Amino acid sequence: QVQLVESGGGLVQAGDSLRLSCAASERGFTNYNRGWFRQAPGKEREFVAALTWNGGSVFLKEYADAVKDRFTISRDHAKNTVYLQMNSLKPEDTAIYYCGAVESGRSVWKGNEYEYWGQGTQVTVSS
Numbered sequence: 001q002v003q004l005v006e007s008g009g010g011l012v013q014a015g016d017s018l019r020l021s022c023a024a025s026e027r028g029f030t031n032y033n034r035g036w037f038r039q040a041p042g043k044e045r046e047f048v049a050a051l052t053w054n055g056g057s058v059f060l061k062e063y064a065d066a067v068k069d070r071f072t073i074s075r076d077h078a079k080n081t082v083y084l085q086m087n088s089l090k091p092e093d094t095a096i097y098y099c100g101a102v103e104s105g106r107s108v109w110k111g112n113e114y115e116y117w118g119q120g121t122q123v124t125v126s127s
Contacts (some may be wrong), residue, residue, distance in 0.1 A: 009121030020084040022099030038095035049073040050108035
């Protein structure tokens with residue numbers, strides 16, 4: 001059973017940066033693309049960013065409009081870890097952030113397509 005473990009959340013002020021990490025417990029997790037979602041209080045879980053690859057070094061990065069140009073998704077293949085660098089944070093970025101893994105070929109934008117999820121990490125941005 002693959003496990004995803006997020007870390008890096010916290011309480012920051014508007015304009016600050018945070019880097020979230022999502023480590024997978026299993027190597028060879030190459031048939032799955034990875035994504036970040038978030039859920040604010042009283043709202044549905046929403047797509048944030050995703051990274052897809054075809055087994056080699058070619059990959060595609062996709063972002064929600066609300067975070068484009070502020071957030072960057074990346075991976076460290078050797079560490080089996082995906083990161084979400086969040087810059088210029090805003091109070092509206094406050095949410096629990098979840099990383100997930102979705103089988104290659106499925107939509108990275110739809111949360112219900114994901115097979116594996118982490119436990120979530122809280123990000124709180126004060127004004």
